[in-house]
Amino acid sequence: MDFLHRASLALLFALLVLTAAGRAQAASLDTSLVSKVDAATFEVVIPRAVDDPLTYEKPLPLELLPYQERTDKYFSIGTAFAIGNNRYVTAGHVLLLAVGDLTGPPSLRDASGHVYAIDKIEKFSLQQDFAVFSLKDQPSNAALAIDTKPVLNSVVYAVGNALGTGVVIRDGLYTSNTPEEENGRWEWMRFSAAASPGNSGGPLLDQDGKAIGVVLMKSANENLNYALPINEVLKAPDNLAVMDKQESYQLDVLDYDQNGSFKAQFPLPASYADFSATFLKLQNSFNEQQLKALLQQQSDQLFPHGPGANRILHDDPQLSFFPSLIARNRSGQWQYAGRELNRVPLSGNGYVASGYVGHNFLMHLRRPDDMKADTFYNDPKQMMDLLLQTGYWYRQVGPEKIKITSLGKPTTDATYTDAWQRQWKVFVWPQPYINSEIILFALPVPDGYAIMMRMNPSMITHDSMIDMKALTDFFNVDYGGSLAQWKEFLAENSLLPQVLKNTRMDFDYGKRLSYDSDQVSFNYPSSLQTIAPDNMLAVGFGYFSDSGKITLQTNYIQIRLNITDPDRISIRRHVAPSQDLDDNFKEAWGKLLHKQHPYDGIAYNDGDEMDIATVIDPRAKSTPTELYTAFYATQSAHKPQEMKVKLSQLTQQFKIKSP
Incomplete structure (x- = not known):
């Protein structure tokens, strides 16, 4: 899904860096306005994980991190600004980054480091990508003035938490307007002032320091950035969350995308917890409908039907203990996809063979001869500990890569039966330090497990789960x-x-x-x-x-x-x-x-x-x-x-x- 893809990328960028207390200013902005802008602009932050369920090969050398990074209790994920009367604005995708967060809800942080909890979400638009909310405690009465009729080719200032290094002000020109992509319901503002990951949700100011837009995204192929006109935020309906956006659903084994319009509404104001729960429920339901529609639309061509399927059904049998997915290639033919790319030996004749198809890691785990079967098949921690012996999983601490040796017990331990009546074990392990989760589908085989695995931001775990359930019907392996x-x-x-x-x-x-x-x-x-x-x-x-x-x-x-x-x-x-x-x-x-x-x-x-x-x-x-x-x-x-x-x-x- 488009917003999920953007949210995932933004989250990964945001988690690479932390905020710093210092603020820079563009020399061309009137100094009398800087303090007002400074008081009305905030970082959007989420808490760092307090308890770490992971075990490492050695104590984390946190002394290698910069002082600010090792002492900060928060991750900075974006920017927000005040528009008066306890009303704050940010990018919708910034708030969505914390949906399903493993460590806590988002908050605002000011220049002095004080953190303010969000009270109520009051307006939200998925398609226009903004949110308006209030705080439980007002930091001050500082707010940016509004200009709803900015002048083209005038000087503008992008204000935001650029790259997580503190709020900065950078100048440029308001160059043009361009219609939004779906049907031109509004126009984006385009500007040349620099914007970086972390700027999302910050204000775009005119030369008088008035807010004219909400900084949202960079241009994909030119040095221009996009903002939503502030007037679109003001005239949007109060007390309502609106979703009306084209989204595309794709399954790794198909060469076809299911396009649909995510349309839904629900009343506001609501606490962040209630807002995020309702949004996620609606988004998950829509994604489930998209997947169902995709499979129904392709039903007469899904394996074991469609071009190329007969070759698989009638080909001379060959043994393959490394798993593959039966996928449709670019010419529309079904074929086996995935092969062993690497093998790491374990003790007792065990090994982990690995490869990938699409978003999925594929693995064959042969259990060591000295490991009892009942323990192996009934202890997911021990199974994952074996996978971790490959050294593929590590935590970057400054210049060092510290191997993860255990993820602990999974938070999800379930079973799933695919269309071929094979019994899968389904596990989910959290990685709070990067707000991600590992989803693992393990098919028991006589010598161990045939495995399909993903690692993704926690907010899209449900999407990965339904994807992987569907993919089990295309999963091929011999015993x-x-x-x-x-x-x-x-x-x-x-x-x-x-x-x-x-x-x-x-x-x-x-x-x-x-x-x-x-x-x-x-x-x-x-x-x-x-x-x-x-x-x-x-x-x-x-x-x-x-x-x-x-x-x-x-x-x-x-x-x-x-x-x-x-x-x-x-x-x-x-x-x-x-x-x-x-x-x-x-x-x-x-x-x-x-x-x-x-x-x-x-x-x-x-x-x-x-x-x-x-x-x-x-x-x-x-x-x-x-x-x-x-x-x-x-x-x-x-x-x-x-x-x-x-x-x-x-x-x-x-x-x-x-x-």
Whole structure:
């Protein structure tokens, strides 16, 4: 959303710097006016976090920070000014920066450092980006005079808390007017006086020190800045909050934006707490409607439908333990997006693999062998502590980057079931020192978690939450782990996706392995492949039609001798290609139908290993729509007949149950 994007950027700028007590003045402003401007202009501040739930690798070296920064109890986020009768004006987005704030509501601070609490919000306009409010205690009767008819090309002064370094006055020219972007309901004032992050909400003055506008934003592509004419503030309806603004909603896996008009009103005056709660409720509701409209508008083209979907549904199964998102590319085709970009080892064969798609970090966390499964899956603090061992998270203190070693316990610990009936764990951790939150969706897999994560300002946590819930339906990952890990995983029924609920796996170490699902069953003795706790079992999933509905089902089973040995057994499920697919799909299917090489049951060399594969005879003798292949590979030297015996041991107990 536009205002959220702007608010997020403004917040990040504001949190990088702190206020200083000194104030500068433009030499060209009459000195007799400076004290009046100074008394009527304030910083907008929010409290710093008092309690820090985070743990660091060492005590924070706060002595490296400038004195003002390490002693100030507040962050400066913008500017406000008095217009008389206990009425103050600031930019709407400055007040919205504190919506959902983790440390406290916004206040005003004067030049002497005194802080004044906001009493009531009296006017608010999202589209014109201003707010009028009162204070619980009046600092003085100082107020800026008003000029509602400023003259073009006259000298003006931008007054504000530039870059959080105290209120400054900078001169320039009032150069032009330009219509607001949606439908020209009013005109922005454009001026050349310098404005910086933190100036938002400050007054634009004429040469007599009268307020002619509210400084709001910089031009994106030229050295001009924007202000709202003060007359627009004065003539806006009293005792009313008005939202009437075009906003765009976008989901990371789609190449389409949902545009809508956020229109709502609610009565004022209201305390800041009530104002922010009501605004956030309305904004969240609108965003939910936007997401729903986006998905409905695209419903007939959403995966597993739309261009490119058939390639994914019919492609030969491949195993992928690093998560990806099924996303639509620029040409409108569905494809897998996301790949492993980095891997950090942990103790006990654990690791954290990471990458990203859009706004989302994607990770695969393999739990260390010495960490018990019940502790790992039921202790989010310990899980996050493992992620933090990557060193990606740190707190900048002066020139030093101090690693964060623990976020403590999450403030949200919930579950979510996606459209494929997979059971997600949902956690939220606050980071009060930067007013942000980490939202983490963790999908339990046998060897750990497949993870989707975001970090954002706390005010948009709800938006990230609904986005990520929607994205789980496009989240693709296969399940892998050692037989020992699978045993522990299968024992925790609450962790299992629906696709594995009716699957039975029995590992009789040194003797026999058996697999039984709704689709197939098979078993084989240890003479085919040694059966031990460190065997690596992978189960891959695909998307299959079941009574006219696409469901997630198993399409690949692979058992390796161990994590380093390439000797392996594989069972694959193949689907007859649809007519719209290219000849490569049809040629591959033809080889399966006619049991042509490499599916002819004849051993062959592939580099330094020996392989053998066959097609399992389908239940139906008519033209099948699905086929299963069995495959065995070893680096050991075997005669062709010995390989046939190995393949027979795998297939002789193989049963196809459906379709």
